[in-house]
Amino acid sequence: MAYAGLVIILVGLMGFAIAGASVGQAAARKVDETIHQVRFLVDAQLRVATEESLERLYRLEPSAATRALHHQAEVRLDDDLRRITPSAATAAILAAESRYDIGVKRLFAAIDAHDPATVLFIDQHESDPAFAAVEHGIDAQAALARGHADASLRSLKKTEATILAMNALLSVIGLLLLVVVLGVLRHYRRMVSNALKAELNRFKQASLTDYLTGLGNHRAYQEGIARSVDECAGTGSVVTIALLDVDELKVLNDRNGHVTGDRLLASLAQVLRAADLSSVPYRLGGDEFALTFAGMSSLVAKARMEHVRTAVEARMNGMTVSVGISTTSPKEPDLLVVREQADAALYEAKRRGRNCVVTFDEIRDEHPVFLPARVEEVRGIIASGAIGVAFQPIWSIDHCSVMGYEALARPLGDNPINPQDAFDIAERIGKAHDLDRVCRTAILAKAETVPPDALLFLNVSPQSLDHAALEGTTLVQAVEAAGLTPGRVVLEITERSIARMDAVIREATRLRSLGFLLALDDAGSGNSGLEMLSKLAVDFVKIDRDVIVRAQAGAGGRGVLAGIIAIAHEMNAQIIAEGIEDSAMLELVRGATRTSPVDCGVQGYYLGRPQADFVGARARDVAVQRLGGTLIAAHALR
Numbered sequence: 001m002a003y004a005g006l007v008i009i010l011v012g013l014m015g016f017a018i019a020g021a022s023v024g025q026a027a028a029r030k031v032d033e034t035i036h037q038v039r040f041l042v043d044a045q046l047r048v049a050t051e052e053s054l055e056r057l058y059r060l061e062p063s064a065a066t067r068a069l070h071h072q073a074e075v076r077l078d079d080d081l082r083r084i085t086p087s088a089a090t091a092a093i094l095a096a097e098s099r100y101d102i103g104v105k106r107l108f109a110a111i112d113a114h115d116p117a118t119v120l121f122i123d124q125h126e127s128d129p130a131f132a133a134v135e136h137g138i139d140a141q142a143a144l145a146r147g148h149a150d151a152s153l154r155s156l157k158k159t160e161a162t163i164l165a166m167n168a169l170l171s172v173i174g175l176l177l178l179v180v181v182l183g184v185l186r187h188y189r190r191m192v193s194n195a196l197k198a199e200l201n202r203f204k205q206a207s208l209t210d211y212l213t214g215l216g217n218h219r220a221y222q223e224g225i226a227r228s229v230d231e232c233a234g235t236g237s238v239v240t241i242a243l244l245d246v247d248e249l250k251v252l253n254d255r256n257g258h259v260t261g262d263r264l265l266a267s268l269a270q271v272l273r274a275a276d277l278s279s280v281p282y283r284l285g286g287d288e289f290a291l292t293f294a295g296m297s298s299l300v301a302k303a304r305m306e307h308v309r310t311a312v313e314a315r316m317n318g319m320t321v322s323v324g325i326s327t328t329s330p331k332e333p334d335l336l337v338v339r340e341q342a343d344a345a346l347y348e349a350k351r352r353g354r355n356c357v358v359t360f361d362e363i364r365d366e367h368p369v370f371l372p373a374r375v376e377e378v379r380g381i382i383a384s385g386a387i388g389v390a391f392q393p394i395w396s397i398d399h400c401s402v403m404g405y406e407a408l409a410r411p412l413g414d415n416p417i418n419p420q421d422a423f424d425i426a427e428r429i430g431k432a433h434d435l436d437r438v439c440r441t442a443i444l445a446k447a448e449t450v451p452p453d454a455l456l457f458l459n460v461s462p463q464s465l466d467h468a469a470l471e472g473t474t475l476v477q478a479v480e481a482a483g484l485t486p487g488r489v490v491l492e493i494t495e496r497s498i499a500r501m502d503a504v505i506r507e508a509t510r511l512r513s514l515g516f517l518l519a520l521d522d523a524g525s526g527n528s529g530l531e532m533l534s535k536l537a538v539d540f541v542k543i544d545r546d547v548i549v550r551a552q553a554g555a556g557g558r559g560v561l562a563g564i565i566a567i568a569h570e571m572n573a574q575i576i577a578e579g580i581e582d583s584a585m586l587e588l589v590r591g592a593t594r595t596s597p598v599d600c601g602v603q604g605y606y607l608g609r610p611q612a613d614f615v616g617a618r619a620r621d622v623a624v625q626r627l628g629g630t631l632i633a634a635h636a637l638r
Contacts, residue, residue: 002180009174016170020163027156034149040083041142047077048135055104055127059119062111070108074101081138089141096133103127210283212262213269221282221290228294229333239294240301240327242279243342244272244308246287247320247354250500261287264319271315275308298327298359305357313355320355322346327360336372343428377417378425382434387442388412390610391450393623394457394576394603397590400627402620403601404455404490408610409439423461432463440478447482451614457490457519465493465507466500476514486515490540493532494521505536512537519576523547523564533567541568543589545579545604551588561592569596580604583626602627 054070074097081097084090103126110118208220216224228239246268253261265287272281272289279291293301305323312321324346328338341360349358381387388410396403411417417425426435436459443458450456464470479489493508512518519540520532524547533541543564550557568575577589580602593600607623608615615623 002177002184006174006177006181009170009177013167013170013174016163016166020159020166023159024156024163027152027159031149031152031156034145034152037084037145038142038149040080041138041145044077044080044084044138045135045142047073047080048131048138051077051100051104052131055107058108059111062108067108070104074104084141089137089144093134093137093141096130096137100127100130100134103130213266213283215269215272215289216280216282218282218284221284221292224280224282225292225335228292229328229335232294232328233333236330237295238297238327238330239292239333239338240296240298240325241338241342242291242293242301242305243284243324243346244289244291244305245322245324245346245350247322247350249287251502252319254500254502264316267316268312268319268321271312272308275304275311278304298325298361301325301327302357302359309355309357322349322354323357324349325357325359334372336375340372340375340428347428374417374421375425375429377411378422378429378431378435381411381422382426382431382438385438385441386412387438388612389439389442389446390612391614392603392610393608393615394455394601395607395623395627397593397600397602397627399599400624402451402454402615403599404457405450405614406457406492406603406610407443407459409442409459410610427461427463432461433467433469436461436464437469444478444482444484447479447484449614450484450488454614455488455490455517456484457492459492459494459521462493462504466503470507470511473514475511475516487517490517490519492519492521492542501532501535505532508536522578524560533571537571538573540574540576540601541571542576542578548577548579548585548588551592552584558592561588565592565596569598572598574598574600576601576603578603580606582606586626 050073051070054066054073058066058070077097078094081090081094103122107119107122107127110122208216208223210217225239225241232239246265249261249264252264265283268289269281269283272291278296279293282290282292284290291305293304302325305325309321309323312319324342324344326338326341326345328334345358345360345363348363349356352358390408390410391405392408393402394404394406395401409419409422411419411422423432423435426432440458440460443456447456460470476486479486491508491511493504508518517539518536519542520536520538521542522544523533523541524544541564543561547557547561547564551561565575575593575596575598577585577593577600580586580589581604583606585604586602586606589600589602607626608619
């Protein structure tokens with residue numbers, strides 16, 4: 001409304017200015033006309049006076065010059081009278097002036113005839129009355145014209161005053177409306193500013209909130225735990241972190257769809273909110289949740305998380321969760337370390353069969369903590385792709401010859417990280433497939449030097465199979481580019497993993513259909529080996545060193561070894577025993593596989609250490625002697 005009023009006022013000012021200019025011009029023209037009339041009449045008065053003076057002069061001194069001047073005055077008077085606006089009064093003056101001209105001519109003629117009596121008669125009865133009528137009429141018209149001019153001037157001044165007053169009034173109204181508009185603009189600016197602040201706050205809150213569960217997200221978790229650590233640092237208190245992971249959610253998503261999984265995650269968030277935990281729960285992503293407990297020990301936090309675990313199992317239709325707990329150091333709280341410890345505890349909870357709560361204090365002696373520097377070292381290896389490669393020979397027991405080489409990645413540097421630790425870290429930070437790719441690239445770069453009669457055993461992380469890293473014919477193209485064929489490459493898949501079993505088996509089966517050979521690595525080291533063997537056809541079963549050690553220790557261990565060998569026989573898979581470090585372990589394997597219908601292999605320091613090159617003549621002779629039963633001192637190979 002203020003804008004509309006201001007526009008109307010501006011339009012009004014423009015219209016009024018135009019109208020005022022038009023009225024002013026009309027009034028000015030009228031004043032100009034009346035002034036011209038007054039000027040003409042004043043000139044006529046002067047002409048009349050001039051005529052009278054010349055008439056009297058002619059009476060006294062008649063001359064042709066005076067008569068000519070009188071005639072000129074008559075003509076000019078007649079011209080001035082005809083310029084005056086025509087009217088009845090003007091017509092009367094012209095008639096009287098005509099009579100006067102006639103009388104004057106007769107008067108001049110009588111003077112020229114020296115007839116005083118006629119001069120006196122004409123003067124009294126003709127010229128003087130006519131002159132008096134002309135003079136009176138002109139004076140009356142001049143007075144009337146001056147009155148009209150004064151009235152026109154007064155009207156012009158009034159018009160100007162009215163225009164000025166209206167302009168002032170409209171300007172004041174426009175100024176008031178402008179003030180209103182500015183006030184409205186300020187009001188709207190405040191409204192927009194407040195709305196913008198509210199929107200920014202909403203966006204900020206949204207950036208800290210998980211869209212699915214309504215819990216704080218990973219960013220909110222990082223900010224929250226940082227605040228908790230800062231608050232507790234000055235008091236010497238501790239902060240405990242609990243990482244909670246839903247068991248087998250990926251399997252559930254594959255079976256029932258992601259919508260069902262999302263509903264379960266939302267329901268889990270409600271359970272966490274409802275539990276009296278003295279902590280704000282967060283969803284870090286996927287099926288991983290976190291809780292922070294300020295000033296609470298691991299034991300108290302474990303008791304509370306046990307309550308949560310049982311509540312989830314009771315209310316969520318049998319869905320279970322695994323929980324890992326860690327506590328900061330009172331003196332030097334390190335968020336990276338405590339997060340790594342909680343990850344390790346969670347990983348251990350998964351390994352123990354899931355649906356349990358594990359604190360890092362319980363596994364501190366048996367589970368190394370991966371310090372931030374080591375994590376960064378792994379990230380650096382992945383970023384740079386700089387990693388060394390070594391080859392360890394795998395020997396045939398029956399033929400006493402090299403059947404293949406296992407390619408092993410070796411981190412570089414003066415104090416390099418242990419390869420197994422590197423893969424454990426990569427798996428925990430979700431980069432196992434990237435580290436696997438780096439190692440595979442480095443190995444295939446040296447693959448052309450592999451002896452033509454030997455197989456290349458290539459370790460493949462289950463996370464790579466559960467990822468899109470090897471989709472399509474990517475691996476086939478890489479192997480062929482290295483000068484090999486898929487039939488000469490054995491892909492070793494370890495059972496030491498928490499990757500999705502179904503996805504791993506599906507992808508491994510596809511790779512086998514492309515011509516690659518498969519080996520189950522570290523058989524007997526975990527519980528998933530039998531499941532994998534029951535679902536996946538493999539060409540080699542590599543028995544873990546710990547199985548050999550346990551078999552040396554007692555009958556139970558020998559039974560496990562015999563069971564693995566029997567399963568391999570049923571699958572027509574070749575046995576390869578790993579970690580052979582002395583003749584006793586070699587003879588144990590030889591005896592256990594004596595009745596095997598297929599050739600069996602062994603590898604270990606006793607028969608050849610991992611080296612940058614391949615088996616030379618001297619090393620081959622030592623290994624062949626040992627495989628043939630001739631015991632050589634351990635230092636001979638070293």
